[in-house]
Amino acid sequence: MVNPVLIGIDWGSTSLRAWLVAADGTVLAERTAEQGASTLKGHAAFIAALDAVTQGWDKALPQLACGMVGSTHGWLEVPYAHCPAGAAALAAGLRRPDDGPHIVPGVLFDDGVLPPDLMRGEETQVAGALQQNAALRARSCIVLPGTHAKWVQVQDGCIARFATHMTGELYAVLRRHSVLGRLMPDNATPDPQAFLQGVDAAREHGDLGLPHQLFAVRSLGVTGRLPAAALADYLSGLVIGHELRAGLQWRAAAGLAAAPLALAGEPQLCARYGTALERFGHPAALVLDNTAPAGLLALARAAGLLLTEAP
Template structure:
């Protein structure tokens, strides 16, 4: 039997996931609820949501520490936890933990990248996934880590610390365009994945991206109006176009910062990582490592760095 040592919380804007984490890093149990940080208001609501997903574990084993990452620590969350500045690793993140009120919960800070040359960039939640990826795969101590998602991150990890990074609002753009723009009017609400259409979008971005994303986006409509793509293929064409532009910019960013020879890792939900793998291969770049959710491993590593474990 593996002994539980930590209750870890991955608390995003729209979802809440709790993990009972063992001493060896394994997830012994998991609870989830649609109680994201952006859906809750006021201290009592957050307390109730935490009790819903982790209350039984806490009552069974009161000494277990609680550690949360994600948007729960944002200005729209339970408690705004100040960002630590990049470069930052487990030590800096552990030093920035904060507690909301008199609760036993500690919240991980995000990371701010602000060199004064470009607009600042932010991450909150992804830093814990990166710490987890490093804990599981030390060879990523010097690497380029891509975290696909609503706000995809391209991160330079140097000597085990998060250095510069760049955010792409790819997932959010897809959702907004799919649901609230003229492009979505031709798309049926439910579709079967069409990877040929997806790769056609990636190809358009790869080969003709100099035309500009605003121009190429209109092709999602024109290809549908002229029946060159069937309605059910349009969502995947849009996805491929957006991800293709992200990869075009991200791979150029990687090369421009001298990271071309470093390992390239994908960290995130398996279906989305598979899509990015396919798009990367289509652009002539393979991912060296693909990892699923590494937040529990990151939370355990940060708990150790903060000396929360008995």
């Protein structure tokens, strides 16, 4: 039987996931809870949420958390590490509330020219991806799809630079709150062909601009060119296509066009991005599942938290 060496927690704004992790990275147990960092107020609330989700687990194990739990509105604000940021810098930046877990810092990109960019949580997924895949360490581009998707340039094991695309949120607010959502039925079956049509519109005619191309979701629906049930997937393809169009160009401009391109995150969303990347002629070399547990283990090790490890 394998013993756990770490309690790892990915503590986002709206939910959290906790894992019992073995020394080789094996996840021995997983739990989820709805006590996201933005739903809790005050030290005692965080302590109680952590106690609840780790009930019955060995409290003597080191605990390491990443995500919005370390933000201004989280448990304890943990200052951002600056790019380039690798495991050593992240480990050096851990902070810990009294009786609480160590918390991983987020990462700030700021070159003084472009607006700064921010991540909290994804740096740990990147650390996990690099831990598990040697081929990504020297030079690579890792894409983490999501509400706020991250495109990460890796150089020499560090996050050299990154860019957030708020594609997931853009899709959600347009679907729920704009005129585009009005034609969409609630329970449409997935339409992969309409998704590809949206991707292709961005790929072939993206110069027409996203504010213009979005309106096609309405005009295609109103004129009956696309059935109402296809419009949500068309919109999804369009916004993901615009992200890929810009992201691939940004990656190429950094000299990473020949370096491995990896997707990491929720499998269904990664599959969607994978299909779209193929359409752009840049298939993902690797598609990884959630690498946060591996990242938490790697950072706990780098920080010397794994006291039970043999010297």
